[in-house]
Amino acid sequence: MKKIGRMLIKIIKSIGLFFDKYLINPLTKLILRIMEFVKNFVKSFDRISSKKSTLLIVSLVLAFLTFIFIDRESNVMIDQYAEILYSQPVTAVYNEELYVVEGLPKNVDITLIGQRRHIFLAKQAPSKGVSVDLTGLKPGNHKVTLKYSQRLRSLDYKLDPSQVTVTIYEKISENRTLTYDILHQENLDSKLYISNVEIDRSDIIIKGAQYKLDKVASVKALLDVNNIPNPKAGDIVVKDIPLVAYDTDGKILDVEIVPKTVSANVTITSPSKEVPVKIVPVGNLAFGKSIKSMESSLSKITVYGTQEAIDNIEQLEVEIDVKGLDKDKDYNVTLKKPNGITELSSKTMTVKVLLDNSSSKEFENISITTENLDSNLKVQALSEEDRQVTVVVKGSEDALNNVQASDITAFVDLKNYGVGEHEVEVKVTGNDLKLSYSSKTKKIKVRISEK
DSSP states (O other), X not given: OHHHHHHHHHHHHHHHHHHIIIIIHHHHHHHHHHHHHHHHHHHHHHHHHTSHHHHHHHHHHHHHHHHXXXXXXXXXXXXXXXXXXXXXXXXXXXXXXXXXXXXOOSEEEEEEEEEHHHHHHHHHSOOXXXXXXXXXXXXXXXXXXXXXXXXOTTOEEEEESSEEEEEEEEOEEEEEEEEEEEEOGGGSOTTOEEEEEEESOSEEEEEEOXXXXXXXXXXXXXXXXXXXXXXXXXXXXXXEEEEEEEOTTSOEEOOEEESSEEEEEEEEEOOEEEEEEEEEEESOOSTTEEEEEEEESOSEEEEEEOHHHHHHOOOEEEEEEOTTOOSOEEEEEEOOOOTTEEEEXXXXXXXXXXXXXXXXXXXXXXEEEEESOOTTEEEEXXXXXXXXXXXXXXXXXXXXXXXXXGGEEEEEEOTTOOSEEEEEEOEEEESOTTSEEEESSOEEEEEEEEO
């Protein structure tokens, strides 16, 4: 045990001598050297700092450093700048096949705040723009936050608006019949007419919220004449015709239409017909005057328009105002297009009216006919005097000599007359419009009964 004790004491002394030699003594010497260096440095600093020139140099250096620091901080504050990016599109992330989103703005304004150079870089750098993630949201109302993706972290931004309330609906699909409308048809050559349009499909699919689909009254393909290249008579295929859904008031509804466009075969025709020109004097001449002749620069004219209008027109009536006319006159007439007629081969014509002294001639026993009587009714004159009338024809002597009784028609207009006895006005017309016609008997009595 004594030997072990002596060995432990010896080991402890060896360890102490090791630390004393290699750690404590070197560390003590280092500290003494540092203290001596500091003492010498302080003495030297005291000698230098006691000089006026040293104090002046130090003051200048400190002032210069202070100036640089303050200037840099003020530049950072002064260089703050704001710029507004208007109408930036908003992108929503959601399942577009299952849902419809309403209340989300299409565009927002973004205010960028920061230094000019940073804003310039931000405008040049690509950005994903403004977005909102609606993934996982169920049908109903939700308040969501819009986010702007900008890579530069040195900028602040503000969205207007930054939060919105959106409504999510389930997307419903329905089949609808497709019709068409023709736009800007007035821009088509006046001699041409779109007689038929055959769309490449009769049914389409509309998608959207149920309440909106319930408002859809019609879906139409809008065939714009301005989109038909070089329109001319014949068949033309027009592609990419847009489709639009309307409500009962004719307002456009925002629903999805599948497909978005259709094609159509458009048939363009140019119906025309040559018809005679008939001059119709309107008004009473001066007392004692009659029309001897009416000479026009046109006897026939070609009319263009719808096939129905072309089939129905037999002549083009041109009215001239002769009220109070007491001497010969030349008329320059601008021709008017009847309903359904889109073009005339001539726009104007001249009419020369020659007058003569007025004479008269009577034609007796002109039978009275009826017009516009309902097909379920029949009419009968109440007396013999109500069956025939005497007609007085006035005009130039030459014209009167050419008039025959067969050229004169006396009639009563029974439109809107029903069963019963009625007193109706007698009207007279004749083939020669230069003459005036009147009945000596102004009214007759008739009885109308059911067949």
